[in-house]
Amino acid sequence: MSDGRDHRRPWWRTAVVYEVYLRSFADGTGDGLGDVPGLRSRLAYLADLGVDALWVTPWYPSPMADGGYDVSEYRDVDPRFGTLDDVDALLADAHALGLRLVVDLVANHTSSEHPWFRAALAAAPGSRERTRYFFRDGRAGGEEPPNDWISAFGGPAWTRVRELDGRPGQWYLHLFAPEQPDLDWDSPDVQEEFDGIVRFWLDRGVDGIRVDAAPAMAKVPDLPDAGHPPDATFASSEWVDNPHWDVDAVHEVFRRWRRIGDTYDGERLFVSEAVVNGPERLARYVRPDELHTTFNFDYLKAPWDARALRAVVEGTLAALAPVGAPATWVLSSHDETRHVTRFGRADSGAAVMGFDAAAPADLALGLRRARAAALLTLALPGGAYLYQGEELGLPEVEDLPEEALQDPTWERSGHTARGRDGCRVPLPWSGDRPPFGFAPDGVSPWLPQPASWRSLTAQAQRDDPSSTLSLYRDALRLRRQLLGEEPLTWLDLGEDVLAFDRGSALRCVVNLSARPVPLTGLGTVLLTSGGAAADLPPDTAAWLAP
Numbered sequence: 001m002s003d004g005r006d007h008r009r010p011w012w013r014t015a016v017v018y019e020v021y022l023r024s025f026a027d028g029t030g031d032g033l034g035d036v037p038g039l040r041s042r043l044a045y046l047a048d049l050g051v052d053a054l055w056v057t058p059w060y061p062s063p064m065a066d067g068g069y070d071v072s073e074y075r076d077v078d079p080r081f082g083t084l085d086d087v088d089a090l091l092a093d094a095h096a097l098g099l100r101l102v103v104d105l106v107a108n109h110t111s112s113e114h115p116w117f118r119a120a121l122a123a124a125p126g127s128r129e130r131t132r133y134f135f136r137d138g139r140a141g142g143e144e145p146p147n148d149w150i151s152a153f154g155g156p157a158w159t160r161v162r163e164l165d166g167r168p169g170q171w172y173l174h175l176f177a178p179e180q181p182d183l184d185w186d187s188p189d190v191q192e193e194f195d196g197i198v199r200f201w202l203d204r205g206v207d208g209i210r211v212d213a214a215p216a217m218a219k220v221p222d223l224p225d226a227g228h229p230p231d232a233t234f235a236s237s238e239w240v241d242n243p244h245w246d247v248d249a250v251h252e253v254f255r256r257w258r259r260i261g262d263t264y265d266g267e268r269l270f271v272s273e274a275v276v277n278g279p280e281r282l283a284r285y286v287r288p289d290e291l292h293t294t295f296n297f298d299y300l301k302a303p304w305d306a307r308a309l310r311a312v313v314e315g316t317l318a319a320l321a322p323v324g325a326p327a328t329w330v331l332s333s334h335d336e337t338r339h340v341t342r343f344g345r346a347d348s349g350a351a352v353m354g355f356d357a358a359a360p361a362d363l364a365l366g367l368r369r370a371r372a373a374a375l376l377t378l379a380l381p382g383g384a385y386l387y388q389g390e391e392l393g394l395p396e397v398e399d400l401p402e403e404a405l406q407d408p409t410w411e412r413s414g415h416t417a418r419g420r421d422g423c424r425v426p427l428p429w430s431g432d433r434p435p436f437g438f439a440p441d442g443v444s445p446w447l448p449q450p451a452s453w454r455s456l457t458a459q460a461q462r463d464d465p466s467s468t469l470s471l472y473r474d475a476l477r478l479r480r481q482l483l484g485e486e487p488l489t490w491l492d493l494g495e496d497v498l499a500f501d502r503g504s505a506l507r508c509v510v511n512l513s514a515r516p517v518p519l520t521g522l523g524t525v526l527l528t529s530g531g532a533a534a535d536l537p538p539d540t541a542a543w544l545a546p
Contacts, residue, residue, distance in 0.1 A: 009484070009485065010267045010292075011052065011053075011100065011267055011269075012053075012208070012267065012269040012271075012292055012293060012326075012383060013326045013382070013383065013485060014326065014382065014383055014483065014484060014485060015052040015053050015100075015383045015384075016050070016051045016052050016053075016378070016383065016384050016385075016386065016476060016479070017051065017052065017053045017054065017055050017102065017383065017384070017385045017386070018046055018049070018051040018053070018054050018055070018385075018386050018388065019054075019055050019057070019333060019334065019385055019386065019387045019388055020039055020054050020055065020056045020057065020388055021034075021057050021334040021387075021388055021424055022034050022035065022036070022039065022056055022057050022058075022059055022068070022081060023057075023067065023068070023424070023426075023446060024388070024424050024425065024426040024427060024438075024445075024446075024447070025038060025039055025042065025388055025426075025427060026038030026039055026041060026042045026427070026429070026438060027426075027435075027438055027439035027440075027443070027445070028040070028041055028082075030439060030440045030443055031080070031439075031443070032435075032439050032443050032444050032445050032446050033080055033081075033445075033446050034081075034426065034438070035080065035081045035082050035086075036059060036077065036081050036082030036083075036086040036087060036090055037082055037086055039054075039056065039090060040086070040089060040090045040093055042429075043090075043093050043094055043097055043099065044097070045458065046097075046099060047097040047098065047099060048473070049391060049469075049472060049473055049476060050472075050473055050476030050477055050479075050480060051099070051386065051476065052098075052099070052100065053099060053100035053101065053102055053207065053208070054094065054099060054100070054101050054102065055102040055103075055104065055208075055210050055271075055385065056101065056102070056103060056104065057069075057104050057334060058071060058104045058106060059077050059078060059081040059082065059087070059103075060072070060073060060074055060076065060077065060078060060106075061073040061076055061077070061078045061079075062078055062111055063111055063112075063113050063179065065111070065112075065177055065179035065180065065408060066176060066177050066179065066180060066407075066408055067334075067406070067407075067424070069104075069106050069176070069180070069212060070106075070109070070110070070111035070112070070113075070177065070179050070180045071106050071110055071111055071114065072110070072111040072113040072114045072115075073114075074105075074197045074200075075197065075200050084204075087204070088204070088205075091204070091205045091206065095205075100207035100208065100269075101206055101207050101208075102206065102207060102208035102209065102210050102269060102271065103201050103206045103208075103209055103210070104209075104210050104212055105194075105197070105198070105201075105209045105210065105211055105212060106212045106213070107183070107194055107211065107212070107217060107253075108175065108176075108182055108183065108212065108213045108214075108216040108217045109174065109175070109176060109180040109181055109182045109183060109213075109216075110180070110181060110183060111179060111180065112178070112179045112180070112181055113179075116129070116132050116133075117133065117181050120132065120133055120135065120172075121161060122164065124163075124164075125137075125163075125169065125170050128189075130170075131184060131187050131189075132183060132184060132187045132189050132190055133172055133173070133181050133182065133183060133184055134172060134173035134181075134182055134184055134219070134223070135161075135170045135171070135172050136170060136171055136172075136173070136223065137170055137171070138158075138160065138170070138171050142160075142168065142169075142170075145157075145158035145160075145171055146158060146171055146223060147223050147224065147225045147226070148225045148226055148227070148228050149173070149175070149223075149225075149226055149228070149243075149244050150226075150228050150232055150233075150234060151174060151175060151176060151177070151234070151412065152175060152176050152234040153176055153177055153234075153408045153409045153412040153413075154233075154409060154412035154413040154414075154417070155412050157173055157174055157175050157244070158171040158172065158173060158174070159171065159172060159174060159178045173223075175213070175216050175244060175245075176213070176408075177408045177412065179408075182216070182219075183217075184219075185217050185218055185249075185250075185253055191253075191256065194257075195256070195257075195260060198257055198260050198261070199260060202260070202261065202264050202268055206268075207266065207267075207268060207269060208268055208269030208270065208271060209257075209261075209268075209269070209270055209271075210271050210272075210273065211254075211257075211270060211271070211272045211273065211291065212273055213273060214250065214254070214272035214273055214274045214285065214291075214294075215236065215245050215246040215247075215250060215274050215275070215276055216244070216245060217250045217253055218247040218248070218249040218250035218252075218253070219243060219244050219247060220243035220244070220247055223243065223244075224243050225243075226242055226243050226244060236275045236276065236277075237275050237276065237277055237278075237297065237298070237301070238277060239276075239277055240277055245276075246274075246276045246277070246281060251284065251285070251287075251290055254270070254272075254285065254290040254291050255289050255290055257270060257291075258270065258289055258290055258291065269292050269293070270290075270291040270292050270293075271291065271292060271293045271294060271295070271328065272285050272286075272291045272293075272294040272295070273294075273295055274294050274295070274297075275297045278298070278315070278319075279298065279315045279316045279318070279319035279320070280319045282294055282296070282298075282316075282319065283319040283320050283322070283323050283325065286320065286323055286325035287323045287325075288323060288324060292325070293325060293326060293328045293382075293383060294325075294328060295328055295330050295333075295385065296312075296316055296327060296328055296329055296330060297330075298312045298315070298316065299312045299313070299316065299329050299330065299331075300330050300331060300332070300333070300336060300350060301349055301350040302349060303347070303348040303349035304343050304348040304369050304373075304512060304539075305348075305512065306495065306496045306497060306498050306510075306512040306513075307495065308349075309376070309498060309512075310490075310498055313380060313488075317381070317488065326381070326382035326383055326485075327380065327381060327382030327383070328382055328383045328384065328385065329377045329380050329382065329383070329384045329385070330377075330384065330385040330387075331370075331373055331374070331377055331386075331387070331390065332387035332390050332423065333385070333387050333423075334387065334420065334423060334424055335420055335423075336350050336420075336423065337350060337396050337422070337423060338387075338389070338390070338394060338395055338396040338422075338423045339366075339370050339373065339390070340363060340366045340367050340370045340390075340393055340394065340395040340396070341361045341363065341366055341395045341396035341398070342361075342366070342396075343365070343366040343369035343370055343373065344361035344362040344363050344364075344365045344366025344367075344369070344395075345359045345360070345361045345362075345366075346359065347359065348369075361395070361396075363395050365539065366395065367393050367395075367468070368529075368530060368539045368540065369539045370390070370393065370468075371393070371468060371471055371529035371530060371540070371541075372510055372511075372529045372530070372539055372540050372541035373510075373541075374390070374471065374472060374475060374529065374541075375471075375475055375508065375510070375527065375528075375529050375541035375542070375543060376498065376508065376510045376541055378475050378476065378479050379479075379483070379500075379502060379506060379508035379543065380488070381485060381486065381487065381488050381502065386472075387423075388427060389427050390472075391468060391469050391472040391473075392427070392428070392456050392457070392458060392461060392468060392469055393456060393467075393468035394425075394427075394428075394453070394456060396422040396423055397421075397422045397423075397425045397447075397449075397450055398418075398422055399450075400418070400421055400422060400425070400447065400448065401448070402415075404421070404447055404448060405418060405419065405421050406421055406446075406447075407419030407420045407421045407424075421447055424447060425445075425447045425448070425449055425450075426438040426439075426445040426446070426447060426449060427458075428449060428453040428454075428456055428457040428458070429457055429458050429459065430457050430458065430459035430460075431454070431457065431459070432454045433451065433454065434448065434449040434451065434453075435449065436449055436453060436454070436457055437457070437459070471527075471529060474527055475527060475543070478506075478526060478527060478543065482502075482505045482506050483502055483505055483506060484505075486502040486503030486504075486505050486506075487502070487503060488500050488501070488502060489501045491507075491509075493509065493517060494513060494517070496511075496512050496513035496514075497509065497510065497511055497512065497513060497517055498510040498512065501546055504546060506526075506543055506544075506545070506546075507522060507523050507543070507544040507545070507546040508541065508542070508543055508544075509522065509536060509541065509542050509544065510540075510541040511536045511537065511538055511539065511540055511541070512538075512539065513538060514538055515538065516533075516535035516536060516537055516538070517535065517536040518534065518535050518536075519534055519535065519536055519542060519544065520534055522544055522546070523544035523545050523546040524544060524545045525542055525543075525544050526542075526543045526544060526545055527542070527543045528540060528541065528542045528543075529541045529542070
């Protein structure tokens, strides 16, 4: 019996990949923290949902200054998350269910607890140990940072160290938290070490690698000022010719890794996180000899507006066509405000890395739009990434107690930006009270869950044909049956309506206007995000057989 896939094309060109934020997916050991055994226990749920692959956030040993994106050992698993044997078992079970697995690689920086950085602190200025990172003398006699570069988490991108004799010494660069010192990718040591790390995980059988903070991995020589104004935010999607972001030399790293990946069987994937200035710059990351796909942050950050969304779709497809790469659409992630909440606000576009102001949100409106956006996203040509919990219609948790906040943005912003914890609250699986099956009864999850989530658990939605979970299941089933790489052709149903055909296989209509849109004569309705009437209500979408 056919599984509906076209096995003649590389799997990643049309794959729907589910992001597992490991700490918050499922707790298999009863300590309130999600882990590899917990994920393994829920693989059947993901297979039933209908996704093609999983991307799992870092499981490496880490002090957890930034939720595991501060890595102290790249070839092992943090004991809080499991063991390498657990990973091997996870891979075997996932592959048996037809699911591929993508791991996260944090290569711009290590943890400050990494043996290399410890050695650098113990070594003298100018030593080989320090050349693996960016150690520089300060300005103004050493009292001021070497330049004006800023951290993504707020504040300057430099921290001064004390030398072995106790005196203030050089400064080191960290484009993220101080506990995440940037590696210098001009160092042969760095290049060779990460060649080995890439091979280690590919040898273990992973199907792909997601490259964290890809544009950060090269800097302009001599580290000139960037010209950041006082109190600048890390608005990398707006930067042009920035000396610490999207520097051309970064592409040599990806060509190096692609050469490694191409020696393996099984169409191994490299996908980048690259928030850069426009689709043309983004397309450079997926040229034929570099990475395969890259997340589309212009789409993620677009407001609920027909013209804005269409401009992003058209611009993306036009920019990617010359390099032959597929688009990769995404609505949410562990770094962004959940789109149920974002779409319920007057300003429905996403801010930088979840630094949204806590504006009031109409969650009923947001959910209606989020359901419509799911059908829009899954109908577009290329691949898509789903963030765990969006299939349950989860909103952002905006009232976490201050004492529970763990994102470094909270401290780095002087307690003015609550950061990303609100989209990272552990999933509700079952039951009518926390921990909702995420952990054993009586065990508190690492972030508290709202009691109101009792109606949003996977168990509560599983058998309800009108639930958001059922909508995603139905959409993923139809997508697998109907869609491959058919071209997109726009239809004109009004300026506030997005309507297009995917070849002769599927017609998608999304009503972003304030009035109903007649569906009569447009085809047989296969699926709607809300209602089944002949007229498509505002903020809803329909799939039709044209």
